[in-house]
Amino acid sequence: MAKREGYFGEFGGRFVSELLIPALDKLWEQYKKAIKDPSYKKEYQALLHDYAGRPTHLYFAANLSAIHKARIYLKREDTLHTGSHKINNTLGQALLARRMGKKRVIAETGAGQHGVATATAAAVLGLKAHVYMGEEDLRRQALNGFRMRLLGSTVEGVGGPTGTLRDAVNEALRDWSRTVDDTHYIVGSAIGPHPFPRIVRDFQSVIGKEARKQILAKEKRLPDMVSACVGGGSNAIGMFSGFVKDNVVLLGAEAGGRGDNPGQHSSSLSRGVPGILQGARTYLLQDSSGIVSPVHSVSAGLDYPGVGPEHAYLKSIGRAEYVSISDEQALEAFRVLSEVEGIIPALESSHAVAAAFDWINKARKKGLKDPLVIINLSGRGDKDVAEVQRILDGAGNEDH
Amino acid sequence: MKQELTPFTDYLLKRKETRGYLFVPYLALGDPDWQSSEEIVDLLIRSGADTIELGLPFSDPSADGPVLQRAFRRSLSHPFSRELVFQFLEKISRKHPDFKFSVMAYANLFHAAGFDEMLKRLYTLNVGGVIVPDVPLEEAPAPAPNRPDWIQFITPTTRPERLKAIVSVARGFIYLVSLKGTTGQSGFTLEPLRKTIQTIRKQTRVPILAGFGIRSAAHAQEAATVADGFIIGSRIHEIIEENLSNHSIMKQQLIEELKGILP
């Protein structure tokens, strides 16, 4: 099949209103120009380095390694300014927005990390920001809602009491179709219509690039496996892109939630089928008529019924493996990493940690000695502490 | 200018001769229930609809404003499936054999059925045109015989090059999105689109229907004169929403509202 622009194999495309097509055309054109422009590159690099705190360390987790009889490294995206990998993308896109003469940016957010990272980038680059967040997520991540306001952004709860990330994306798309002349939509994951999955991947690819260099310097060899959590899939695709051409297992951890039934998880790749949502053809959780299913995850950032189209592609060609990690497994990994390494991870990242434990266990049983793995620690857990306390106190892990 | 017109375009052009414009109500199916939808379809046809845009409910209607989002939410609050849609269409197409319907659905409903399977089936059910708001020009399936016309959109952001490409493949009617935004938005006017309309007219006889934000007699009058007619949706579902507790008043109100709006 001929390679179509904007597609990863059969996945991707631009399934949005005709209204938005000119803006997507322009974005793609301007992006291609920008990344060849030394002044843009220089400004972006300087922000990543001096402001966001790159490169992040590749930390050898000696205690975890001893427990699991493996060599486990953590890619410390959690140490970045604002607390997650999301800043890699928002700085890149906010610079692009300014270059295109846009005065205002909008964003969707799940856990609030992308909202905070957008508000931050907007503050430092002198743009106005408005963030859409599901009402359920605003409850779970109340502090992040307040943080965005402190940073000078406006925040709007959407989707009613059960509103989550998908509602926020829908609302951001609606806003953008009204305001497209002066507004740029900073999509927060490797999702949405072309060129977003490509742009976001490129901005996040710094994770994989650094990690590859760092592991070669420390271990003189490539890892056996890299793992990352997959919500929309931006931190995962950023990590994977550094190793996709190597003989390295790419392991994506999706939210397995409370079980296999529809509405209880958000494992789009492991349990979904292809469909079209929010701009792209990709794997989706849906019923047989095409109605998109409700989803659940203990982590607001993974609570999404779709997934970035490049992951759908990597799955379809068998290049990456995707596993479903339950709320319980994620909470256990959250606890272990905190107690054993003194690092409180984001609940999202905890899924990647749990998936790595499982993988190491199986690999060792198959005879692989001292597996060498990198876990992408996409964010820190400060935002989750209150919600985890609530769950541990017995309030239960229910939707509201 | 020579252009092959599809049967659905022909049908619309003929209907336009009666009053000089086309009136296309939009109805989200199943709001508030299937029985009401059937009765409202009858009522809309009696009120002079030339085709009806039947909206299939979807969980994530990202091109719709609050009124039509709530309409879909009501539709999806009871069981919904593709089979139920087909059963419904069978019923109304048997009742109105000379009437051509249109179907609006988000892309995933077509994808789940298989685009061509869905189109084939709809064609057998008196559906003349399909309207898929999240499928732009490049993603549209190629035209084929015995399929409904794939309706194209022209919007205030459509630049001349693209407009030409869209109009050259337009069949059925052209959906002219009157403003930047979502359905149900206020501030309808076709003033800024007059030139666009002239440009389209030079290229095709396919009728131009204005949609998004039409809710008054003045709007309808403007669309009937500047374009070839109009699509009216949010206003209809506002009336449905305001009268959920009494369906006969709902229908009466719909009839009166349309009388007041139609030029």
Ligand SMILES: Cc1ncc(COP(=O)(O)O)c(C=O)c1O
């Ligand atoms: C820390 C962290 N990791 C991961 C994610 C999931 O996003 P993605 O899959 O795009 O990396 C989020 C989203 O909110 C997040 O906050």
